[in-house]
Amino acid sequence: LAKTTQPISMDSYEGQEVNITCSHNNIATNDYITWYQQFPSQGPRFIIQGYKTKVTNEVASLFIPADRKSSTLSLPRVSLSDTAVYYCLVGDIKGGGYNKLIFGAGTRLAVHP
Amino acid sequence: DAGVIQSPRHEVTEMGQEVTLRCKPISGHDYLFWYRQTMMRGLELLIYFNNNVPIDDSGMPEDRFSAKMPNASFSTLKIQPSEPRDSAVYFCASSPSGPPGLNEQFFGPGTRLTVL
Numbered sequence: 167l168a169k170t171t172q173p174i175s176m177d178s179y180e181g182q183e184v185n186i187t188c189s190h191n192n193i194a195t196n197d198y199i200t201w202y203q204q205f206p207s208q209g210p211r212f213i214i215q216g217y218k219t220k221v222t223n224e225v226a227s228l229f230i231p232a233d234r235k236s237s238t239l240s241l242p243r244v245s246l247s248d249t250a251v252y253y254c255l256v257g258d259i260k261g262g263g264y265n266k267l268i269f270g271a272g273t274r275l276a277v278h279p
Numbered sequence: 280d281a282g283v284i285q286s287p288r289h290e291v292t293e294m295g296q297e298v299t300l301r302c303k304p305i306s307g308h309d310y311l312f313w314y315r316q317t318m319m320r321g322l323e324l325l326i327y328f329n330n331n332v333p334i335d336d337s338g339m340p341e342d343r344f345s346a347k348m349p350n351a352s353f354s355t356l357k358i359q360p361s362e363p364r365d366s367a368v369y370f371c372a373s374s375p376s377g378p379p380g381l382n383e384q385f386f387g388p389g390t391r392l393t394v395l
Contacts, residue, residue, distance in 0.1 A: 207389075208386075208387055208389070209283075209370045209372065209386025209387055209388060210322070210384075210386050210389065211386065212383040212384065212385075215383070238293075242333075253322075256339075267324065267384065268324065269321060269322040269324075270321070271321055272321070
């Protein structure tokens, strides 16, 4: 499985856009990029997933350049409730739903008033 | 759906005792995962099942740990005998199978285990 590297922590303020970049230089052709969010005392929660270019949902956007060696999670106008740990995962997804995920250390985002 | 259900939410036991953690996955999900989270090691995958069959248990730390899935709606993770270093939050997650890229896992609230 491809190894990922992301910043240990980030700070932001309410109303700002936050971009968290993840490096995955050894990503393979079959790998998808997935981001999860974890609040204290809760299990991780799926945010977004993509393979290439840009993906957007009601929570976030995911930007993936053509070489796919990195990806950026973009959170628009963060609020205090976005304070959490964000995990970037690269999974070898095969047909039929092979879903093994390896969680790294994640990025601890702190949003300040 | 109520989501993934885990019990108990908190467990405090003494070293040497047997501990059983329980999980009810979301109905219709084919995959079930057990994770362990600690400050030192982060979130680790212990074992996962597909259609009630264990597929990969390479993350199970040692023989003291065992997991079963007797049917599609129930799984257990057992530690016997427990040790203080087993103290952690244990998460159960489930996911449906599907086309490539469908990879959303739904996590339960976790069981916080403390072994004294």
